[in-house]
Amino acid sequence: MTGxxxxxTAVVGAGPYGLSVAAHAKARGSRTRVFGTPMRAWAEHMxxxxxxxxEPWASHLSDPRDQYTLKAYCDLEGLPYAHGLPTPIETFVDYGRWFRQQTAPDLHETDVLRVDREGSVFALALADGSSVRARSVVLAAGFLPFPRFPQALVGIEAPQVLHSSAVNDLSGFSGxxxxxxxxxxxxxxIAVLLDDAGADVTLVARTGALAWNNLPSDRPATVWEHVRRPENGLGPGYYNIVLGSLPxxxxxxxxxxxxxxxLRTLGPEGSWWIRDRFEKSFDAEHVRTGTEITSAKPEGDALRLELSDGRELVADHVIAxxxxxxxVxxxxxxxxxxxxxxxxxxGSYGPPVLGAGFNSSVPGLFVVGLASAATFGPSMRFVFGSAFAARTVAPRLPR
Known part of the structure; x- marks a missing residue:
């Protein structure tokens, strides 16, 4: 590939949003290519x-004919697929890669190092040393550029302080x-999986008590229940219908x-299916709610953490x-x-200002995924939102 x-269109990012946008754009005749490693954030940063x-039915990537769904993949591979049955991350990663093979076989598996504007086109410098130009660019950067840390931990480098998006293989935390x-x-x-791996884990949370999702019903909803509390990918209720289905x-x-x-919708909650494992493994000494870290001071290779309730902890690693x-x-x-x-x-910072077609203030530059949530709502924080984003962006791309 040459300059x-x-x-x-160049799609920067090969996760659910980037792959879905490309599937719709290519179906409309746009000469579109995706750049990045398929599903890398999901495979390497979780x-x-x-x-x-x-839910599985809210975890499909999107193609114009809805052919390549998670259900279709599970049926093809003989894997379980049902409401109330959590999907393993490994299954979802394999599904996303299968989706890519069906919809974006010409994906260029390399990172985009830099995007600049050159006259009427964009110039992309790639990690493999090549370059390409494109009339439009779709940023599908996902969540990796945007980790948030508590103020007391800002400036402390890895591996003492890690964001949860930087944690993958937990076996190294044993002991x-x-x-x-x-x-x-x-x-x-993460706390449960670390405990399984043999780590000594303490959970610190500002909230006074942990909240949990409800156990799904084991019977089909009645017509009246559907009317009273309709459900979409964000959850049941008309509030979630407005937020999730009317971006x-x-x-x-x-x-x-x-x-x-x-910021406030779908606040911190644990899934129903992990509650028993958590409560069996963590006693009051290892769950510190209603408090937060106020300072973190190096103590050899560890950190001494002061909490707002006056107590202290010593940790080899802190995972935020x-x-x-x-x-932006x-x-x-x-x-x-x-x-x-x-x-x-x-102004010069915060979430990007986006138009009705996910277009940024730079002509030809589009932004989808988590970065578009402040414009189109909380569904953009989830795979569920990729269908709306792809169907909305694709008609606005050049072809």
Whole structure:
């Protein structure tokens, strides 16, 4: 691939959103290519042994004919697929790679190092030393650029402090003292998996008590239950229907309200299926709720943590399962000049300001996935939102 080649669209990122956008764009005749390692964030930046929190029917990637669903893959491979049956991360990764083989066989498996604007086109410098130009670019960067750390841990380098998105193989933590920070599924599941791996784990959470998802019903919902509490990929109830199924309406709400809703909706909760494992493994001494880390001081190879309730912990490693903070300044794959032209919701920073077609303030530059949640709602935080994003972006791409 050389710099003389001009694509209609370059998709930066080969996760669920990037692959879904490419599937729809290519079906419309757009000369589109995806750049990146398929499903790498899911395969390499999530703990081995974890399971998806979303229901299987809310975990499909999107193609125009809905042919290549998670159900289709499970049927093909003879794997279990049912409501209330959590999907192992390994199954989901394999599914995403199978989806890629069906929809994006010409994917270029290399990272994009830099995107710049050259006249009317974008120039992409690739990690394999090649380059390409494209009339439009879709950023499907996922969650990796945006880890959020508690203030007391900012500036302390790995491996003493790690974000949950940097944790994969947990076997190396055996025999170590680990403090996990957070109250959501990521924190709870990582704590359980670390305990299984032989680590001495303590969970620290600001919330006064851990919250849990409800156990799914073992019988089909009645018509009245569907009417009273309809369900989509965000969960049951009309509130979730509005947030998850009406992203165009959500975009028309006031900007400040949208940002607050995305921050507060579907707050930290553990999945029903891991609750027994957690409660059997963790006593009160190893679950510190209603408190937070106020300072972290090096003590040899470890850290001495002071908590807001006056107690202390000593940890070999701290894992922050504290979510993500979208900011246009973290689009580091964009050249400095180009990045400075991407308007954020707080001016020069914050989530990107996006139009009705996921278009940024830079003509031809589109943003999908987590980074678009403040515009189109909480469903963009999940695989569930990839269908709307792909169907909305594809018609607006050049061909």
């Amino acid at each position: 003389t080649e001009v694509l209609d 703990p081995l042994g974890m399971k998806l929190k979303s 170590k003292r680990i403090t996990v920070v957070g109250a959501g599924q990521a924190a709870i599941e 165009k309406l959500f975009r028309r709400m006031p900007r400040g309200y949208r940002m607050e809703v995305v 399962a504290t979510g993500f903070d979208v900011d 300044r973290r689009f580091t794959m964009l050249g400095d000049e180009l990045r400075g032209q991407v308007r954020g919701m707080r």
